[in-house]
Amino acid sequence: MIDALVVNALLTMMVFIVLVMVGQRNLFAVVILGGIYSFLMATALVALDAVDVAMTEASVGAGISTVLLLGALYLTRGDEAKPMRHSTIPLIVSVAVGAALVYGSLGLPAFSDPNAPIQTHVAPRYLKETLSATGVPNAVTSVLASYRGYDTLGETTVVFTAGAGVIALLRRRRRIREDEER
Amino acid sequence: MSFASHYSYWATIVLMIAGLYVVIARGNLVKKLIGLGIFQTSVYLLYVAPGKLIGGTAPIIAEGYRTYSNPLPHVLILTAIVVGVATLALGLALVVRIREAYDTIEEDEILRLDDEDGS
Numbered sequence: 001m002i003d004a005l006v007v008n009a010l011l012t013m014m015v016f017i018v019l020v021m022v023g024q025r026n027l028f029a030v031v032i033l034g035g036i037y038s039f040l041m042a043t044a045l046v047a048l049d050a051v052d053v054a055m056t057e058a059s060v061g062a063g064i065s066t067v068l069l070l071g072a073l074y075l076t077r078g079d080e081a082k083p084m085r086h087s088t089i090p091l092i093v094s095v096a097v098g099a100a101l102v103y104g105s106l107g108l109p110a111f112s113d114p115n116a117p118i119q120t121h122v123a124p125r126y127l128k129e130t131l132s133a134t135g136v137p138n139a140v141t142s143v144l145a146s147y148r149g150y151d152t153l154g155e156t157t158v159v160f161t162a163g164a165g166v167i168a169l170l171r172r173r174r175r176i177r178e179d180e181e182r
Numbered sequence: 183m184s185f186a187s188h189y190s191y192w193a194t195i196v197l198m199i200a201g202l203y204v205v206i207a208r209g210n211l212v213k214k215l216i217g218l219g220i221f222q223t224s225v226y227l228l229y230v231a232p233g234k235l236i237g238g239t240a241p242i243i244a245e246g247y248r249t250y251s252n253p254l255p256h257v258l259i260l261t262a263i264v265v266g267v268a269t270l271a272l273g274l275a276l277v278v279r280i281r282e283a284y285d286t287i288e289e290d291e292i293l294r295l296d297d298e299d300g301s
Binding site for chain 2: 113
């Protein structure tokens with residue numbers, strides 16, 4: 001029971017932080033709040049037993065993303081977002097989507113129900129066979145690197161493509177600046 | 183069904199629509215990308231939270247433990263985090279380029295400049 005309480009408390013803190021982020025116009029403050037949000041997310045993931053995901057979220061979500069956003073803020077010198085006018089339609093759309101999702105969530109099994117389909121379908125097989133089939137005690141590692149190794153290879157292709165795209169976009173920028181100096 | 187048993191889903195949905203609202207309503211491109219990030223991270227919770235078992239432990243097989251949380255959502259979300267930071271990096275590089283070309287990162291100003299060019 002204490003597990004659920006910890007998770008719910010962390011989620012409440014995250015909701016609070018995100019609502020402040022939505023209203024905040026100073027972009028530097030938004031980025032730092034985003035870092036806090038990511039660390040809270042990592043803590044919530046530890047409480048949800050997803051330790052591998054929590055480590056990745058703490059290093060990638062709170063670390064690399066924050067650095068990238070601060071770098072972009074420096075390059076764009078965009079300190080303050082402009083106040084915006086007429087925002088009723090986006091609000092209506094968001095609330096409608098939220099209402100549909102809440103309606104859908106009513107059909108989901110309760111939090112941490114051991115008889116939910118997610119727990120009884122294929123997961124027990126992976127947990128039972130991971131040691132004998134792959135020799136790796138960590139089931140997440142064995143699925144990621146062994147059972148679904150090709151998916152992970154595809155993932156590295158995505159990261160490579162994104163990296164190549166970033167370099168292509170920013171190199172052009174440096175070349176323009178060098179031309180100007182000449 | 184009770185309030186406590188579904189609270190985690192509903193908090194996740196609030197995070198999700200907050201991200202969606204920022205993406206649609208805010209004109210600043212950096213803020214839009216941050217909203218997209220909030221939307222993305224809320225999906226992590228939507229996947230991982232149902233896999234949790236009270237009294238369970240992280241899915242690392244060891245002596246003396248019988249209940250493990252479901253490892254499969256964790257694997258999916260590990261991939262999603264890495265792909266998420268890749269899209270964020272690409273999006274921010276595009277924002278930097280847009281700022282070079284238009285000297286602003288506000289959506290309505292960019293659209294106005296485009297209209298002036300066209301007419």
